[in-house]
Amino acid sequence: MVLIQIIGFGFVTALAALLLKSTKPELSLAVTIVGGILILLSAFELLEDSLSILKKIAEISSLSSVLIKTLIKIVGIGYITEFSAGILQDFGSNSVADKVVFGGKIIIFTLTLPIVEKLLELVLSFLSLL
């Protein structure tokens, strides 16, 4: 049961971090990071199957695979940047976390811009038909 596992990870991590916070704050941070990673890894095991189903749906609906790949890639970039920014915020450096999130946004923007361009080209080709 993954749900019970995730809840257990959360409680154990919180307790261990609380135990260490007063004496060794830097090790409490390490415990928090490890707990977060374990929770995410156990959740990602489920996600893998769902993504393959999503790809199958895209295949059936004859959408271009590049679009679906870009979509999934954007979700992955979002997860990684959010996770890293959360760790940095726990570390106390909010400004660096903001910059990491900003960098992730720029990367997502560069990934999406070609798709927007493709859409505009499609609209232009429709206009030239008139």
Place this chain on the structure above:
Amino acid sequence: MMDFSIIFKIAGLGILITVVCQVLKKSDRDDIATLVSLIGVVLALTVVISLVGDLFTAVKSIFELY
């Protein structure tokens, strides 16, 4: 399937190092105490960094980054 043991390992490391530091500080060896606490942080961070690498490779393979 991950296990809880890594969290307990780091928490136990922290408690052990706290005790060692207290003993060393009480016996007037502050320099060794700082060294011990530094080594503890490095040990914890090596575990953490390998796990972060695991997570990032998992995300990369699932979401097909690169």
